[in-house]
Amino acid sequence: MNRKHVVFWILSLCWITVFSQENFKVYYQETDDGYKILADNGEFCPVSVEIDFKIENLTSSIGDIKIIEVPEQTTQFYIADLTVVDRKKALRLGFSVRYNHGDHLQEDYDTDYAYHLPFKKGTEHMVTQGYNGTISHHNENALDFRMPIGTPIYAAREGKVVLVEQSFNKTCTGEDCARFNNYILVYHSDGTFAEYTHIKKDGAIVAPGDLIKKGQHIGFSGNVGWSTGPHLHFIVFLQRFNDRETLPTKFLIGNGKEFTQLEEGKMYRKSY
Ligand SMILES: [Zn+2]
Incomplete structure (x- = not known):
């Protein structure tokens, strides 16, 4: 893609966690047709992340808001692709995330333990x-x-x-x-x-x-x-x-x- 285009980057982190933010991060990498959103989880359990994209002239492969579980002790865990819609126009790329330990969508567990x-x-x-x-x-x-x-x-x-x-x-x-x-x-x-x-x-x-x-x-x-x-x-x-x-x-x-x-x-x- 043409790198001359203006990219507005916004990243807001809203952590309601008890663990260090150094142990978990969400970030992007450039790809041929846009960006890839990745996460690193240095915690000793899965971490659920809720991601809310603030994008213009980009489409997200996972829609607007999604809760994603990132396995423990992983780096470069794939979250989504953001694809440029019109290469002649400026982009806006931002997202806010919040995250905490565990699988936040989980309902079932071992009730007879x-x-x-x-x-x-x-x-x-x-x-x-x-x-x-x-x-x-x-x-x-x-x-x-x-x-x-x-x-x-x-x-x-x-x-x-x-x-x-x-x-x-x-x-x-x-x-x-x-x-x-x-x-x-x-x-x-x-x-x-x-x-x-x-x-x-x-x-x-x-x-x-x-x-x-x-x-x-x-x-x-x-x-x-x-x-x-x-x-x-x-x-x-x-x-x-x-x-x-x-x-x-x-x-x-x-x-x-x-x-x-x-x-x-x-x-x-x-x-x-
Ligand atoms: Zn007590």
């Missing part, structure tokens, strides 16, 4: 707040296990560690304090994620990219971030652009033969 209690065999802990709890779990499928600071946390399910935040050391009450949460984020094979929250400062013994087994020791509990007392906050969720769709899960309790949803105010022992 048998989660392990996230603590050591031979110990017991009380669920002080259950699903849709009245303190902070409004409309949220989250569980709080009361445990002293420094209690070993064991993986409830196998997966890949996506993110670890363990730099904070501050405890406060109020929703704003959630930004000071320490956590371990794990991606499961069915597309769901688990977050183990409020771990103590430097309390993780796993790192992003690690494959972990069910029952593996992954860190130590704490009382960091939005928390009213030492506990482990545990959620399983499907990620959406603006929020997380938390999911109810069932756990093996006692000697491992009983399989149930956990209830607020009950003590659960892990003997398996």
